[in-house]
Amino acid sequence: MSGKEIVVYGISHHRAPVSVRERLAAEPERVGEELRGLLDGDALSEGVLVSTCNRVELIATTADPLRAREHVLSRFNLRTAPERVDDFVYEHRGREAVRHLFRVASGLDSMVLGEPQILGQIKAAFSVASQTGAVGPLLGRCFDRSFGVAKRVRTETEIAAGNVSVSSIACELAGQIFGDLLERKVLLIGAGKMSETAARSLTARGATLTVVNRSLERAEELAKACGGVPRPLEQLATELAAADVVISSTAKQGFIVTYELMLGVVKMRKWRQLFIIDIAVPRDVDPRVESLRNVFLYDMDDLKRVSQANLAARERAAVSAHAIVDEEVVKYDAWLQTLQLTPTIVALRERVRDTVLREKQKALPKLGELSATQERALDAMCESIVNQLLHAPLTELKQDGQGDGSPKLVEAVRRLFRLEIHTPAPAAETEAGLASAEVPPRRPS
Amino acid sequence: MNAVTIVFASTALLYAAACSGFFVHLSRGNAVAGMWASRALGAAIAAHAGYLGCDYLLLGNTPMGDIYDSLAVLSLMIALAFLITMRRHRLTVLGAFITPVTLLMLLASGLRGSVPPVPEGVRSALLPLHVAVNLLGIAAFALAFAAAVAYVIQEQLLRRKHVIGVFQRLPALDVLDSIGLKSVTAGFPLFTVGLVTGTFWAARGGVGLSAGQSFGLVAWLFFGSVLLARVAAGWRGRRAAIGTMLGFLFLLAAIGGYLLRDLHLG
Numbered sequence: 001m002s003g004k005e006i007v008v009y010g011i012s013h014h015r016a017p018v019s020v021r022e023r024l025a026a027e028p029e030r031v032g033e034e035l036r037g038l039l040d041g042d043a044l045s046e047g048v049l050v051s052t053c054n055r056v057e058l059i060a061t062t063a064d065p066l067r068a069r070e071h072v073l074s075r076f077n078l079r080t081a082p083e084r085v086d087d088f089v090y091e092h093r094g095r096e097a098v099r100h101l102f103r104v105a106s107g108l109d110s111m112v113l114g115e116p117q118i119l120g121q122i123k124a125a126f127s128v129a130s131q132t133g134a135v136g137p138l139l140g141r142c143f144d145r146s147f148g149v150a151k152r153v154r155t156e157t158e159i160a161a162g163n164v165s166v167s168s169i170a171c172e173l174a175g176q177i178f179g180d181l182l183e184r185k186v187l188l189i190g191a192g193k194m195s196e197t198a199a200r201s202l203t204a205r206g207a208t209l210t211v212v213n214r215s216l217e218r219a220e221e222l223a224k225a226c227g228g229v230p231r232p233l234e235q236l237a238t239e240l241a242a243a244d245v246v247i248s249s250t251a252k253q254g255f256i257v258t259y260e261l262m263l264g265v266v267k268m269r270k271w272r273q274l275f276i277i278d279i280a281v282p283r284d285v286d287p288r289v290e291s292l293r294n295v296f297l298y299d300m301d302d303l304k305r306v307s308q309a310n311l312a313a314r315e316r317a318a319v320s321a322h323a324i325v326d327e328e329v330v331k332y333d334a335w336l337q338t339l340q341l342t343p344t345i346v347a348l349r350e351r352v353r354d355t356v357l358r359e360k361q362k363a364l365p366k367l368g369e370l371s372a373t374q375e376r377a378l379d380a381m382c383e384s385i386v387n388q389l390l391h392a393p394l395t396e397l398k399q400d401g402q403g404d405g406s407p408k409l410v411e412a413v414r415r416l417f418r419l420e421i422h423t424p425a426p427a428a429e430t431e432a433g434l435a436s437a438e439v440p441p442r443r444p445s
Numbered sequence: 446m447n448a449v450t451i452v453f454a455s456t457a458l459l460y461a462a463a464c465s466g467f468f469v470h471l472s473r474g475n476a477v478a479g480m481w482a483s484r485a486l487g488a489a490i491a492a493h494a495g496y497l498g499c500d501y502l503l504l505g506n507t508p509m510g511d512i513y514d515s516l517a518v519l520s521l522m523i524a525l526a527f528l529i530t531m532r533r534h535r536l537t538v539l540g541a542f543i544t545p546v547t548l549l550m551l552l553a554s555g556l557r558g559s560v561p562p563v564p565e566g567v568r569s570a571l572l573p574l575h576v577a578v579n580l581l582g583i584a585a586f587a588l589a590f591a592a593a594v595a596y597v598i599q600e601q602l603l604r605r606k607h608v609i610g611v612f613q614r615l616p617a618l619d620v621l622d623s624i625g626l627k628s629v630t631a632g633f634p635l636f637t638v639g640l641v642t643g644t645f646w647a648a649r650g651g652v653g654l655s656a657g658q659s660f661g662l663v664a665w666l667f668f669g670s671v672l673l674a675r676v677a678a679g680w681r682g683r684r685a686a687i688g689t690m691l692g693f694l695f696l697l698a699a700i701g702g703y704l705l706r707d708l709h710l711g
Contacts, residue, residue: 158474162609173608176599179617271681273618290604294682302606309609 004045006142007065008092008100009072010057013111016088023080024056031125032132039134043071046136048129048143050104052121054111059101061138065093098142098332102325105146106153107160114159114314114321119150142332149328156324157317162310166303167198169310170277174202174245177275177296182206187243189213189236189257190250191222194279198247199226207245212236214250237261241268246276248284257285266292279303337410344410345394347419352390356382449503452496453555459489460524460548467540474614479537486528486540493521493551512703513554515576520550522584530588530624538614542591553704579639583696585632586668590693592624593686600683622681625689629675633668640665657702660695667692 011021026034026049035049038058047060062068069091076085092100100109105122107114126143129135135143154160163169178184184207188199191213203209209228212235213219219230231239240246240257250256257276266274271294278285278299290297360382364370370378393413400409413419466482469475497517500506508518524547531537595615602612615621640661671688674680 155476161474161613172613173603175617176608176612177603177618179620270679271684272679273682296603298606305606306608313609 004061004063004138005065005094006059006061006097006101006138007068007094008057008059008097009069009076009089010050010055011076011085011088011090012055012057012109014109015090016085020080020083020085020088021053021056023083024051024076024085025053026051026056028124032128035129035132035134038072038075041071043068046139047134048125048139050122050125052118055104055109057104059097059139059142061136095329095333098145099325099329101142101146102149102328103322105150106321106325107150108153108318108321108325112164113311113318116154116160119147123147141335145328145332149325152328153321153324157321159314159317159321161317162306162313164307164310164314166279166300166307167194167201169303169306170198170247170279170298171201171205173277173298173306174207174275175205177273178244180206183208184244185210185242186228187212187239187246188222188226188228189246189248189284190252190280191218192249192251192279195247195249196222196226198277198279199228202245203227210239210243212239214252237265240265240274243274244272246274248276248278249280250284251280252284253282255284255286257289259286259288262286262289262292262295266295269294277303340410341397344413344419345397348393348397348413348417349386349390351417351419353386356386447503449496449499452492452499453551456489456492456496457548457551457555459485459492460544460551463489463540464544464548467538467544471538471541471611471614474610479540482540482544483528483531483537486524486544490521490524490528493517493524497521512700513556515580516550516554516700516704519580519583520547520554522580523547523550523587526584526588527591536616536624539591539595539616542594543587546587546590550700553700556704575639575642578635578642582632582634582636582639583700585628585635586664586689586693586696589625589628589632589689592621592628593689593693596621596625596686597683597690600686618682622685625686626675629668629672629689633672636665636668656705657699660699660702664692664695664699667695 011024013021028051031049031051034051035047035058038044038049039047039060043064044060044062047058050057050059058072060068060072073086073089076089103109105119107116107118110118122143126135129139163172174184175181181202182205184202186199186202186207186209188195188209188211191211199209203226209223209226210231211219211223211226211228212231212233213222214233216230216232219232222228223230236256240262246257248257257278273294273296276285276289276295276297278297281300283299285297285299287297287299289295360378397409397413463482463485466478466485470479470482497508500514500517501508506514508514523543527540527543527547531540596618599612599615599618599621602608603618616624643658643661667688671680671685671692674688675685
């Protein structure tokens, strides 16, 4: 057995219930330890453990996929006991494993299509594995490519162009109105989880925060939590006049920001743009406010429509993203094939040369004493036989490796000449050693 | 076909290529198209400079010698100004609005058939100054125009709540507004000097106001009021953008007036 291939075993939000995922997920600081446990024994050689709340998967290399699967499943089941992962686990091997990794890294397999966090999580997992010493050249190259693919997908498609969560859409729109949010004034009317999230992401981009609430006490509480200034409800008009972004989410019936109030406010504001996000149901802001100059009003329904449109756009973009992934898998495959080719060529050349030289040595005693010229002629003849014999097969082999099909000739040559290509110890993996590691396992005939 | 014509045609083709690339970039969000459009624009600018050089060396047309040469220099300056601004902000998409203007001006500059240059008698030391400041001013206004068009589109999309696609690709409203303000602020004094020298020169030559000059004056009034309203009354956004657009249209009409006058002379 000489070949190693990339395998993936994992569970994800697609099939596994959260009760199983949460048991299997490793805490960030314990991922390295967990990975060492998984790589214990000789079933797996390299490995990277990706553990997020939506997926836990091991990307590894193995020479014996069947044994590796058994080993990984038993480790997984140990963690999730009494539940078992068997029914939820997916498994990919070889080219499909590479494709899977490329897709996951690009966010194409995520719960929210195209979300960018997963790439960071994979990079973190890869760096933990590298520090643990669990990454060899085979996985190293594969992950390196996956980062490149993710970047390509992100720049060449609009998979992550628009946000899908209400608070990030609000934040993105504010950015598209004001550009730089530094020193922009955000006014929070009322307190709610969603408005708090939106306000936090705005202040994270440099905006300042003011909180107005019916109960000043609650306003103070929230202002303290988010780093803002509390103001009583009576100062609403002044605050509206000063604000750039308003997020309103009171639980009150009827409008808090009335048309009449805003008429006066707009006069005070002159021509400055005002972006109002009304996420309260029932609404806080009179919809007629929208008609005022340089006032932009978005309510919950508007934001939800944007979210749906963005999701639809992502799904359209996913089609071209998948095409990019497929293209990159083909490229990766071609690289693997050239890796298989080099050791085969080396081995074939050695086999032929050894045979010729051995026969020459056998024949030498029978030839008697040779002059220097005769000896040179004999050497030249041997060399020439090796080269001429190998010229056609080597040319064919090289061409075979460049096509898109599987390298049939490589396998054929190995069998015809009974070439043994040894896997060196993992610690001493050189470029040639790495190459030989990729030879698929030969079936016993 | 002589060498100069060939260089001229390739310059125009490169601008056209850049223009279509920018449109694809804006409408489809294709980053690769934007990148190629920027490269095509760079190549167009190089070819354009080459064209001006050939035109001078082979045909002896001094840059800024007459309205046609000036137009050719003007469109080069607009393209160059845009290329520089583009690199500083996320403005590649604005190419869709500015490359058509440069292409149009370049083509108009090629209208020169057998038009005689400005008669020797009317030439004066003021002429190069007059033309140079005018060109710089108009280049700044062209940038303001592109920002204003983008602003109006962007604002409409935001009001109608079509905030995906083109909306995400264009710069933020406030960025466009401030580009508009800065460009008009930069262009106005230059254009004012141009207008004053022009009037002085025309008065000395004893020529009355031509159609071109009157349009130029209207354009100056427009830009002046937009600037005044911005500074004094705190005007922003849509209204300032529309004022800027109208001002630039009058400016184009002024250039058109000059072209027609000179053609008529020929």
